Amino acid sequence: MTVDKSLKIAVTGGAGHVGTGVVKLALAQGHSVVAIDIGPRGKLEPQARYEYKQVDVVDLQAYKAAVDGCNAIIHLAAALFKKVKREDGSMTINLEEEEQARVHNTNVAMSYNTLCIAAVLGIDRVVMASSINSIGMLYCKEPKYDFVPIDESHAFRPEDAYSVSKQICEVQADSYARKFPHMRIATLRFHFVAPMDLVDADKMHKHGGAWKDLWGWVSLDDTAEACLRGLTAPTSTFPLGHETFFIVAPTHAQQCDSLELLKTKYPDIKDVRKELIGNTGFFDCSKAERMLGWRASGFEWRP
Numbered sequence: 001m002t003v004d005k006s007l008k009i010a011v012t013g014g015a016g017h018v019g020t021g022v023v024k025l026a027l028a029q030g031h032s033v034v035a036i037d038i039g040p041r042g043k044l045e046p047q048a049r050y051e052y053k054q055v056d057v058v059d060l061q062a063y064k065a066a067v068d069g070c071n072a073i074i075h076l077a078a079a080l081f082k083k084v085k086r087e088d089g090s091m092t093i094n095l096e097e098e099e100q101a102r103v104h105n106t107n108v109a110m111s112y113n114t115l116c117i118a119a120v121l122g123i124d125r126v127v128m129a130s131s132i133n134s135i136g137m138l139y140c141k142e143p144k145y146d147f148v149p150i151d152e153s154h155a156f157r158p159e160d161a162y163s164v165s166k167q168i169c170e171v172q173a174d175s176y177a178r179k180f181p182h183m184r185i186a187t188l189r190f191h192f193v194a195p196m197d198l199v200d201a202d203k204m205h206k207h208g209g210a211w212k213d214l215w216g217w218v219s220l221d222d223t224a225e226a227c228l229r230g231l232t233a234p235t236s237t238f239p240l241g242h243e244t245f246f247i248v249a250p251t252h253a254q255q256c257d258s259l260e261l262l263k264t265k266y267p268d269i270k271d272v273r274k275e276l277i278g279n280t281g282f283f284d285c286s287k288a289e290r291m292l293g294w295r296a297s298g299f300e301w302r303p
């Protein structure tokens with residue numbers, strides 16, 4: 001999709017897995033990009049309409065200077081839990097309190113800085129990377145879901161620093177949309193973003209997915225498309241203000257029956273709001289389709 005009006009987009013986390021995909025798509029659609037990341041260089045070679053800046057997004061003034069001249073921001077930079085090696089040699093996620101504090105404080109500062117800079121520089125189109133974990137999923141001891149498919153009305157029950165920081169990101173966006181009514185902010189709740197070489201029915205099934213986050217996933221290409229649509233969707237469908245969207249594939253990662261999965265891991269979920277045929281996913285992304293014109297691809301399975 002090529003839009004009539006090209007943008008100059010600042011993409012934080014522009015050297016990361018998702019960021020690189022977003023930068024490539026933005027350039028292909030005719031936009032200019034300032035990729036911002038903490039590393040010394042991005043993954044893309046120098047080219048027209050592309051600039052890379054090594055900046056720590058926690059540093060408000062350096063971040064502001066890097067963004068100056070842009071008219072849109074896609075904020076993807078994130079602090080994640082580091083992995084540590086167990087005694088048996090396997091890897092696990094470090095959830096110690098010091099690590100929790102680092103992840104929480106870094107993410108909250110970066111998302112707030114993004115909104116602050118946008119307001120100061122008069123940038124009224126902002127996309128922020130939230131997460132399906134903002135409602136409390138993967139890092140919970142035992143997540144609780146009120147209904148499926150889950151939509152944006154579901155209750156928040158996060159238990160860890162990363163998930164809390166993503167809920168706060170959404171609260172921050174609400175506050176800035178109230179204070180600056182000319183802004184349009186989309187917070188996108190990404191699921192596991194699969195690299196394109198993994199986007200295959202058999203490969204996804206072998207990869208498995210996690211029961212705590214309902215075996216969900218979304219392809220890198222579809223994720224990048226959602227980010228750009230968060231900026232370019234018409235105001236007739238996405239007016240000014242802040243909206244949150246689930247960005248998840250329509251089928252889960254497993255080539256098996258959705259109702260059987262529910263019975264196995266979530267027998268207490270009685271409120272099933274849509275018919276689950278085959279491997280229909282457990283997330284309702286109709287809001288993103290309605291307001292952004294976004295729809296992901298998946299791999300259907302039938303018994």
